[in-house]
Amino acid sequence: RSTPCRGEPVVDINRRFGVGPADRVLAVSALSFDLSVYDIFGVLAAGGCVVFPSPSRVQDPVHWSELVERHGVTLWNSVPALLQAWVESRGRAAVFAGSTLRVALLSGDWIPVTLPDAVRAQHPGLEVVSLGGATEASIWSVCYPIGGVPADWTRIPYGKPLTNQTLHVYDAMMRPCPVWTTGEIYIGGAGVARGYWADEERTAERFVVHPVTGERLYRTG
Structure with missing residues (x-):
């Protein structure tokens, strides 16, 4: 479906998480998928950079690690399954030395309750955020910053509405x-x-x- 989107949610995310010229996002979401709208229009509008994987290795988590380290990637934006694949490719106990990653935006599917703590173990200080919405509402409408996940949680909360x-x-x-x-x-x-x-x-x-x-x-x- 073709849906002309508005820019307000993208601007809101940039303001919330201080996205600016020093930021780099790894474009793991396909350009045909609505999450890529933020990679292109959100990060570039803030003066940041978009790092594209090699076409032959676009689904290779090892390649993602190489790019994160080489280019100092600061932002991650994907469905939870891609982040989970990256975490598991490195081994759950492997700390990413000198990690520059500071914000992980997750949306488009259920977030496994173990994933936020698992990725933070590899990237200390990482802010993990649940986002939700629809293409018809310009990708995202709700936001939930995920802190420590209690042991008795069975799911991550959907979140509260974004600004306006x-x-x-x-x-x-x-x-x-x-x-x-x-x-x-x-x-x-x-x-x-x-x-x-x-x-x-x-x-x-x-x-x-x-x-x-x-x-x-x-x-x-």
Whole structure:
């Protein structure tokens, strides 16, 4: 699906984590995947650099380690599975000597509860962040900085809305759902796209206006 995205969430992430000219991100997310929007437009807009793996080794965690060390990569942005593959390729007890990595942004799937502490063991001081959202809301709408993970946790919290964004859980009549009941997630605020490119019918189905509040929302489904 083609969705013209807005820039506000990208700017918000840069502000939250102090992304600037000294930063470098390793582009492990495919350019056809929406996470790459941040690599290109977020980091470059802040004056940083994007480090691309060799096309023949783009899925090689050993190559990723070489690039992180060679170029002083400071930012990681991927689905959790890619970070997990990198951690496991080095051995869980292997500290990355002289690591420059300072922030890891994880989104697009469940985050294993053991992953944050495992990657921090290799990169002391690393800030691990859970992000979530939809392409139709400019990639990310929620954020949860992951501190120490208690032993009894079974999952990482989804997070709270980013700046100038809203999340709602509504029933079929678009009424707020009580806690512990099932509903549908709607995203509102600064990240909501204008719609799908050249698809007015689908745009009308998924981008709606709340009948009471008048807020324009993306219906996640």
